[in-house]
Amino acid sequence: MSSPFSTPETQIGAGFHYFIYGWRLMLQRQLMPFIIFPVIINAVLMIGLIWFFFANVGGLLDVLLPSWLEWLSFVLIPLIFLMILVAFYFAFTTLANFIAAPFNALLAEKVEQQLSGENLTEMSFAEMLKDVPRMLKREWQKMWYSIPRLIALFLLGFVPVLGQTVVPVLAFIFSAWLIAIQYCDYPFDNHKIQFQRMRNALAQYRTMNFTFGALVSLFTMLPFINLVVMPVAVCGATAMWVKEYRGFFLGNQTGEFEGADFTTKNRNTAVSTEVRNGDIVKK
Numbered sequence: 621m622s623s624p625f626s627t628p629e630t631q632i633g634a635g636f637h638y639f640i641y642g643w644r645l646m647l648q649r650q651l652m653p654f655i656i657f658p659v660i661i662n663a664v665l666m667i668g669l670i671w672f673f674f675a676n677v678g679g680l681l682d683v684l685l686p687s688w689l690e691w692l693s694f695v696l697i698p699l700i701f702l703m704i705l706v707a708f709y710f711a712f713t714t715l716a717n718f719i720a721a722p723f724n725a726l727l728a729e730k731v732e733q734q735l736s737g738e739n740l741t742e743m744s745f746a747e748m749l750k751d752v753p754r755m756l757k758r759e760w761q762k763m764w765y766s767i768p769r770l771i772a773l774f775l776l777g778f779v780p781v782l783g784q785t786v787v788p789v790l791a792f793i794f795s796a797w798l799i800a801i802q803y804c805d806y807p808f809d810n811h812k813i814q815f816q817r818m819r820n821a822l823a824q825y826r827t828m829n830f831t832f833g834a835l836v837s838l839f840t841m842l843p844f845i846n847l848v849v850m851p852v853a854v855c856g857a858t859a860m861w862v863k864e865y866r867g868f869f870l871g872n873q874t875g876e877f878e879g880a881d882f883t884t885k886n887r888n889t890a891v892s893t894e895v896r897n898g899d900i901v902k903k
Contacts, residue, residue: 631825631826631827631828631831632827632828632831634825634828634831634860635827635828635829635830635831635832635834635835636831636835638828638832638856638857638859638860638863639831639832639835639836639852639853639856640856641855641856641859642852642853642854642855642856642857642859643852643855643856645731645734645855645856645858645859646848646851646852646855648734650730650734651727651730651731651734651855654723654726654727654730654851655727655848655851657720657723658716658720658723658724658727658850658851658854659847659848659850659851661716661719661720661723661850662716662720662846662847662848662849662850663847665712665715665716665719666712666846666847669708669711669712672708673705673708702788702791702792705841707770707774707791710766710770710795710798712840714763714766716850717759717802717850718756718759718763720850721752721755721756721758721759722751722752722755724803724806724850724851724854725755725806725809725810727806727851727854727855727858728806728807728810728854728857728858728861729807729810731807731854731855731858731859732807732810732858732861732862732866735858735859735862736862736866755809758805758809758815761815762798762801762802762805762815765801765815765819766798769794770794773787773790773791773794776790792834792837793830795833795837796830796833796834796836796837797829797830797833798833799833799834799836799837799840799853800822800829800830800832800833800836800857801818801819801822801833802853803833803836803853803854803856803857804818804822804829804832804857804860804861805818806854806857806858807857807858807861807862807866808821808861808865808869811869811870813869821865821869825864828860828864829860832856832857832860836849836852836853836856839852
């Protein structure tokens with residue numbers, strides 16, 4: 621049985637669909653109490669980072685643009701500016717998501733409950749507080765996945781020509797993938813699914829998840845709109861989880877991944893044919 625999102629074209633359409641659907645979900649009254657705190661966190665951090673960005677962008681442009689390339693400044697300055705903007709954007713989203721992780725996890729739980737029609741096991745406030753260290757540990761896992769790759773891109777930015785042309789494009793592509801991981805992880809983590817398994821699962825529909833992440837990235841760069849993008853992304857990513865992944869990971873395995881395990885990939889097939897044994901894979 622083939623997946624309805626098995627070709628890149630329809631995966632792109634699915635990425636748009638889940639992003640738009642995230643806006644629709646965010647506007648529903650019953651979810652508003654779980655959206656307020658992420659929006660407030662976004663607003664406070666955004667004000668601080670906007671001030672810091674404009675206070676330092678001039679000096680960063682001088683550092684990244686060598687004097688011998690000034691004759692190409694009309695082309696290179698916009699590209700370098702884009703690279704700096706992506707770096708600040710990543711710093712903003714990382715810090716915001718780290719602080720807002722418990723609230724985003726709760727929002728993902730409520731959205732999943734609404735879309736699936738199932739009553740999930742709800743945590744009390746005290747239980748949620750006890751679970752915060754585990755949530756923050758998961759955020760650290762995402763950071764350690766991204767930091768070495770971001771450092772590599774940053775160092776490439778100092779390579780003449782390459783750093784001013786190719787690196788900004790690579791930075792945007794990688795940031796879109798990181799954003800997909802960031803927001804899709806909330807519903808996965810609510811079900812205690814391992815970080816590696818989650819990444820492998822997203823890779824099966826890479827184009828769909830990249831499209832979703834790219835849209836979130838672009839809207840995060842828009843003033844005022846970026847204040848509400850975080851809950852929109854959580855809602856859209858949770859809708860994606862319910863439609864694309866939930867049935868498999870919670871045991872009702874259907875479709876082309878029946879009997880497969882997302883944890884490891886087989887070079888000759890889309891996914892491994894290793895039999896699942898719950899959510900924890902023994903090595």
